[in-house]
Amino acid sequence: MMRALNIAASAKLPRLAILLATVAGLGLAGCDDHAGDPKRQIGANPVLPEIQQYLMPPMRVAKVVGWGEDETPAAPQGLQVHALATGLEHPRSLYVLPNGDVLVVESNGPKAPVNRPKDIITGWVQSFAGAKAKDANRITLLRDNGDGSPKLRTVFLDHLNSPFGVALVGHDLYVANTDAIVRYPYEDGQTSIAAAGTKLTDLPGGPIDHHWTKALLASPDGSKLYVGVGSNSNITENGIGAEYERAAIWEVDRASGAHRIYASGIRNPTGLQWEPETGKLWAIANERDEIGPDLVPDYLTSVRDGGFYGWPYSYYGQHLDPRVEPQRPDLVATAIAPDYALSSHVAPLGVAMYTGTDLPANYRSGAFVAEHGSWNRTPLNGYKVVFVPFSGGQPSGPAQDVVTGFLDADNHARGRPVGLAVDRTGGLLIADDVGNTVWRVSSVRPGSVSSIR
Amino acid sequence: MQQHTTITEARFVGNTDLRSTAKSGGRPIHRMLAAFSAAYFIGALVTDVVYWQTLNVLWERFSIWLITAGLILAGLAVVAYAIDLFAGRQIDRPAWPRAVGYALAILLSLINAFVHSRDAYTAVVPMGLMLSGLVTVVLLLTALIGTVLANRSRVGG
Numbered sequence: 001m002m003r004a005l006n007i008a009a010s011a012k013l014p015r016l017a018i019l020l021a022t023v024a025g026l027g028l029a030g031c032d033d034h035a036g037d038p039k040r041q042i043g044a045n046p047v048l049p050e051i052q053q054y055l056m057p058p059m060r061v062a063k064v065v066g067w068g069e070d071e072t073p074a075a076p077q078g079l080q081v082h083a084l085a086t087g088l089e090h091p092r093s094l095y096v097l098p099n100g101d102v103l104v105v106e107s108n109g110p111k112a113p114v115n116r117p118k119d120i121i122t123g124w125v126q127s128f129a130g131a132k133a134k135d136a137n138r139i140t141l142l143r144d145n146g147d148g149s150p151k152l153r154t155v156f157l158d159h160l161n162s163p164f165g166v167a168l169v170g171h172d173l174y175v176a177n178t179d180a181i182v183r184y185p186y187e188d189g190q191t192s193i194a195a196a197g198t199k200l201t202d203l204p205g206g207p208i209d210h211h212w213t214k215a216l217l218a219s220p221d222g223s224k225l226y227v228g229v230g231s232n233s234n235i236t237e238n239g240i241g242a243e244y245e246r247a248a249i250w251e252v253d254r255a256s257g258a259h260r261i262y263a264s265g266i267r268n269p270t271g272l273q274w275e276p277e278t279g280k281l282w283a284i285a286n287e288r289d290e291i292g293p294d295l296v297p298d299y300l301t302s303v304r305d306g307g308f309y310g311w312p313y314s315y316y317g318q319h320l321d322p323r324v325e326p327q328r329p330d331l332v333a334t335a336i337a338p339d340y341a342l343s344s345h346v347a348p349l350g351v352a353m354y355t356g357t358d359l360p361a362n363y364r365s366g367a368f369v370a371e372h373g374s375w376n377r378t379p380l381n382g383y384k385v386v387f388v389p390f391s392g393g394q395p396s397g398p399a400q401d402v403v404t405g406f407l408d409a410d411n412h413a414r415g416r417p418v419g420l421a422v423d424r425t426g427g428l429l430i431a432d433d434v435g436n437t438v439w440r441v442s443s444v445r446p447g448s449v450s451s452i453r
Numbered sequence: 454m455q456q457h458t459t460i461t462e463a464r465f466v467g468n469t470d471l472r473s474t475a476k477s478g479g480r481p482i483h484r485m486l487a488a489f490s491a492a493y494f495i496g497a498l499v500t501d502v503v504y505w506q507t508l509n510v511l512w513e514r515f516s517i518w519l520i521t522a523g524l525i526l527a528g529l530a531v532v533a534y535a536i537d538l539f540a541g542r543q544i545d546r547p548a549w550p551r552a553v554g555y556a557l558a559i560l561l562s563l564i565n566a567f568v569h570s571r572d573a574y575t576a577v578v579p580m581g582l583m584l585s586g587l588v589t590v591v592l593l594l595t596a597l598i599g600t601v602l603a604n605r606s607r608v609g610g
Binding site: 053054055056057115116117118233234235236237238239290322323324325326 | 508509510511513514517518521564566567568570571572573574575576578
C-alpha cells in the first residue's frame with residue numbers, strides 16, 4: 001500500500017512509467033504473503049497472527065489436471081485406495097444406506113450473482129479450480145457386492161436443487177436441497193425413487209446463497225433433523241440482513257417441520273456427526289477469508305445447544321473482526337472458541353467419525369476429515385484427508401495425513417476430497433468432486449479390489 | 454473538467470479518419486470522457502460518506518461500481534488522448550498540468566478500487582473514504598489550476 005502511494009506521489013515520472021510501476025507494486029503487495037507452518041494451527045490452541053488487510057487478496061488455485069490412468073490417491077502402509085466409481089459429475093457428498101448401498105450426491109452451487117466487480121474476477125479465477133463444473137443435481141446409487149457378482153449403478157433421485165445432505169429415518173429419506181428439506185418414501189433395496197417428494201421445511205436459499213451446502217443429520221431417536229446452514233457472505237459484505245438464520249445449525253422437528261436455531265455464529269457448518277462415545281453433536285466449519293494466509297483456521301468442534309461461535313463479529317472466542325460494523329459486544333462476550341483447529345483455509349467439507357473395524361486399530365477412535373484445499377493461500381494447504389484421533393470424546397492428538405496425492409508434484413490438482421462416509425464393511429469412502437470419482441480406502445487384504453466403472 | 458462539456462454537445466463524427474474520431478462537437482473527445490470519469494470518482498465519495506453514515510452495503514456497492522466505471526472511462530480517455538497525440542494534433546501547453554493531475558487521480562482511483570474490493574466495513578472506512586476524498590481534492594485542484602493557466606495563457610498570449 002505505502003509502496004504504491006510513494007510511487008504515485010513522485011508524479012514527475014512519465015505517466016506510463018508510473019502506471020507500470022504501480023501495477024508492479026500492487027502485484028508485489030498481493031504476493032507479500034508469509035504463510036506459516038500449518039502445524040502450528042492444528043489442535044486446541046492455534047497460533048493466531050495479526051490481521052492483514054490486502055490491496056489485492058492472494059488467489060492461488062490449483063490448476064486441475066485430473067487423474068491419469070491407474071493413478072489413485074496415496075495412503076499409508078497397510079491401507080489401499082481404489083476407485084469405487086468414476087465418471088461422476090461433481091460428487092459432493094455421500095450417504096450409506098442400511099443395506100450397504102452408497103448414495104453419491106452429485107451437486108454444485110447455484111449460479112452466484114454479480115453484486116460487485118470483484119465477483120466477476122473471483123468467479124473467473126475459481127473456474128480454473130473446477131468449482132464451476134456442470135451440476136448434475138442428482139443422487140446416484142452404487143451397489144457393490146464385493147465378491148465379483150454384478151455391480152449396480154443407477155440414478156436414484158433426479159432433478160434436485162443443489163442437494164447436499166441426506167438422512168434416512170425409518171422409511172423416510174430426507175434430502176437437503178439448498179432451499180428446502182424434501183422427504184421421499186424409501187423401501188429397503190430400492191434403487192431409484194420416482195415418487196414426488198414432500199417438502200418438510202424451507203431452508204435459506206437464493207438469491208445470493210453464498211454457502212449453499214446444507215448438511216443433514218438425524219437425531220439418534222429420529223425425532224429431529226440437524227441442518228448446517230452456511231453464511232450468505234465471506235464476512236457480511238452482503239449486509240447483516242442477508243444472514244438471517246444463517247451461519248447456524250438448525251434443529252428441525254421431523255413431525256412438524258418447525259425449526260429453532262440450535263447453535264449460531266458458525267460461518268459454514270458441514271460434516272455434522274454424532275461423536276460415538278459421548279453422543280454429542282460435532283461439526284466442521286470453514287472460517288473467514290481475506291485477513292491473511294494464517295487466518296482464520298478452519299475447525300472441528302463439538303456444538304453446544306444454544307452456543308454462539310463468533311461469526312461474523314469475532315473468531316476463536318473474542319478476536320474481533322474489524323470488517324464487521326456495527327459490532328455486537330454482547331454476543332462476542334458469549335462467543336465459544338471451537339475445540340480443534342485444522343489450520344487455515346484447508347476447507348474441511350466432510351467428516352466421518354470412524355466406528356468401523358476394517359481399518360487398522362489406530363483409526364478406530366477418531367474423525368476422518370476431508371480437506372477440500374485452499375484457494376487463497378501460498379503454499380497450498382489441505383487437499384487431503386486427515387485423521388484426528390479422539391479419546392474420551394475429545395480430540396487427543398495432532399491430525400495425521402491419511403489420504404494424500406490429490407496434488408501432483410507441480411501442485412496441480414488431480415482431485416479434491418469433499419464428502420466422506422464409512423461403508424457397511426468399514427471402508428472409508430471419499431467423494432472427489434474434481435476427479436469425479438468416489439474412492440474407497442480399506443485395509444490391505446489379498447484380492448480385495450473393487451470398482452464400478 | 455471545467456470545459457462545461459454536456460451530453461448535448463457530444464456528437465460523434467463519422468469514421469472518416471483518425472483525427473475526426475477523436476473529436477466530438479469540436480472538442481477533443483478525451484475531455485468529455487475525462488469529465489465523465491471525474492464525475493464518477495467524485496460520486497464515489499458521496500456514496501462512501503452515505504455508507505459510512507448508514508452502514509448499508511448498497512451504498513458501498515454503488516461506490517465500487519462508480520469507481521470501476523470511472524476507471525473504464527478514464528482508460529478510454531487515455532486512449533483518445535493517445536490518438537490525438539499520435540495523430541499530431543496540437544496539445545496546448547496548459548493541458549499538461551491537467552493531464553498530470555488527472556493521471557494522479559486515475560492512479561489513486563485504481564488503488565481505491567482495490568481497497569473497495571475488500572469485504573464489508575474496511576472496504577470503505579477509513580482508507581476507501583480517505584482515497585475517495587483525496588481523488589476528489591486532486592480533481593478539483595486540477596480543474597482549478599487548469600482554469601487559471603488557461604485564462605493566463607489567453608490573456609498573456
